[in-house]
Amino acid sequence: MSGAAPSASADLDETTVTEAAVASFRDTPDPRLRACLSILVRHLHAAVREMEPTLDEWEAAVDFLTATGQKCDDTRQEFVLLSDVLGISSLVENINHRKSPGATEATVLGPFHVTESPQRALGDSIDEVGKAEPCLVTGRVVSADGTALLGASVDVWQADDEGYYDVQRPDVLPPGNGRGLFTTDDDGRFRFTTVVPSYYPIPTDGPVGRLLLATNRHPYRPAHIHFIATANGHVPVTTHIFVAGSPYLGSDAVFAVKSSLIREFHRVEDPDTAAEHGLPTPYAHADIELVLEPFQGEVSG
Known part of the structure; x- marks a missing residue:
């Protein structure tokens, strides 16, 4: 059905999750957006595989990005x-x-x-x-x-x-x-x-x-x-x-x-x-x- 998320195996692991994430965008109407998201997901996943962050490190990264957004206002970007x-x-x-x-x-x-x-x-x-x-x-x-x-x-x-x-x-x-x-x-x-x-x-x-x-x-x-x-x-x-x-x-x-x-x-x-x-x-x-x-x-x- 158009717009529905692609079916995926319940056994996704570190070797298969990237392709599943890329496939989830396959029905994106805008071809440029679809292409950019696919590239971004592949490279982000590759970086995570190379770094192998701990859960604490990943939470610290999310906290850093959250704090970055919270620091933005009308005169500070x-x-x-x-x-x-x-x-x-x-x-x-x-x-x-x-x-x-x-x-x-x-x-x-x-x-x-x-x-x-x-x-x-x-x-x-x-x-x-x-x-x-x-x-x-x-x-x-x-x-x-x-x-x-x-x-x-x-x-x-x-x-x-x-x-x-x-x-x-x-x-x-x-x-x-x-x-x-x-x-x-x-x-x-x-x-x-x-x-x-x-x-x-x-x-x-x-x-x-x-x-x-x-x-x-x-x-x-x-x-x-x-x-x-x-x-x-x-x-x-x-x-x-x-x-x-x-x-x-x-x-x-x-x-x-x-x-x-x-x-x-x-x-x-x-x-x-x-x-x-x-x-x-x-x-x-x-x-x-x-x-x-x-x-x-x-x-x-």
Whole structure:
């Protein structure tokens, strides 16, 4: 009967339970879901056979996953963090963004893209505290053939100069600090002022932190700024720029660093140049070109 569980022998054991579990999904209407569940079950069962966990170890694993879910809320995504530190987020991004030469490389979304970035005008500051030396970030969004993408959306978020996102210190940092949603001009350009972010530890007060401690891994990420660039007719890209010379560039806790995304944050001390941008001296300056690929079969223009 359609929808009924497949019949199975009452004598299922460790040698036969895997095929029975896979067969239980044989009537799944969605072929992609059926295939993914079959692959997942086979690999999970293979891992369990290789590890041969005790019952206490299996209960500890279930408790860990339960605690991971319980740690999630509107401003904290512990499961994303777990995916990050296991390298899964990086793997998924790389699989889904196999770029042609010259296109901007993708990196992980991270656990802090959890609130909507405020819409801001070009040149606005995303630093709403104003206690640190300013940093000018300029950039351009272009298609793979170099055509400027006017009206592209650039979503930006970052930690402050002490390594905190707004959602981590709501009593100190105003909502939206370090975040901004910008629209490129006719030449595909965008710009904003901010502060040079600091390197920082990912949250360690939950199950993921305990996992890192148990495995003698550090929790640090090198200093970076996040970007999501989207434009009509083009594949969106989620990426970072990393601050050249930052600690942990060679051992990012979430495996996201790529050499093509490391940028110098140059110190500018010329008062005339600063005046052109309405900034005091000194200030830092970084620049990035975000190169998007057209959707297959489409051309820019």
